[in-house]
Amino acid sequence: MEPWLHAAANDAALMSDFKMVCGFGGRMSGSGQDDAAMAWAMARAGEAASAVQTLTVPYDAWRCVAASLDLLGPAGRPLACRPLLRSASTPEGGLELDVADAGRGRPEDFERLGEGARGRAVLVRHEYPFTxxxxxxxxxxxxxxxAGAAAFLIANNVPGQGVLSGSSGRPRGVAGIPAAYIEHEGGEALAAACAAGNGRVRIVVRGAEIEDACASVGLAEVAGGRDGVIVISAHMDGHDLGVSALDNGTGVAVALAAFRALAARVGPDTPSLRLCFFCAEEWALTGSARYLAALAPAERARIKFDINLDTVAGDASLTALISDFPALETVVEAAAGASGVPVGIWLPLMPNSDHANFARHGIPALRLLAGFGKPESRVNNILSAGDVPAIIEEAELRQAVAVTCAMADAALRMSDAQLDSLASR
Ligand SMILES: [Zn+2]
Known part of the structure; x- marks a missing residue:
């Protein structure tokens, strides 16, 4: 490993930065914790940047006012639930519905269920998100x-882990159905009731729109002498069952360390390096979507490559999700070679983080991710109360810094023609 890369991986502030980000709490957009973490991170990035800026973009904020779920009938009891962000509301007194068990809730499950979903509360299972x-x-x-369902219940696939937190993706003004996470054990109870022919629930979900809400976008830049921009991005916001350590305290801390190390590698012969921190990522990737949409086309075209860091520790394995940009494979392989850290490659676009919005604008983009294809890894604490700093190994963070630096540095050394060729599909 080259000395600068070795030094980058050994960044003295990496672990304290990581703990600091987690110390703000789960950083749910709308809580203020995300904005507080952003202010801290931008001050931190500002120590290495030639310019920093914090913008805001509008997003469809919402909060839960009330929620409950009761299994009715002979085995009746309350079941723990957590509405998905932006869930539709039930009438005030709730809805009483028969439950239809849709298994994992894959396309073939809904096909099998057919009209059996109509008017019912459909039960599906969460899946480990990274396969x-x-x-x-x-x-x-x-x-x-x-399928005409009247409500959506998604059971955690991991026993003993409680409920999860996630978004329904329902935009403001669009009709939807009440939707909530339930525990693995609650899912088992509902499935047993369905099998016995008496799966029936009362569900109450009451939410409120929060008008005129804005999400922060933090930008720090080291100006190079050439026109292009290499982006390192990470989302700052999270969920509040745990403290969003995996998702995405890891990405934020690694991005800051990489930015510090790379600042000195930017010069008259290189493109610029930009750090982008987004909020409202957990709200259907809204923060980055709005930021990119608001850029003038010429300004957007200056962005040559996005390296998105989201959940980059929690397992020793790293994978680059390269968003249908086959030319990125050589960049990843070169970085793996330079850093001595193996990095797997997954070509198809996985629209599960901010890189997907860059890719949709034709910008070569990848997501670096730990634990791809490893549902038994510590990454399976994602979205749960178990997403806390203790599940992260320091060595995992350090290898992610090395790989990120090596990828960004490879891009900084490329000619304009080489950078443009990354976008070919
Ligand atoms: Zn994430």
């Missing part, structure tokens, strides 16, 4: 809506 054939919660929700 090649994973079906995302928001897609399951959309399929339930399309």
């Amino acid at each position: 090649g054939d994973h079906v995302h919660r928001r897609r399951k929700y959309d399929m339930a809506v399309e």
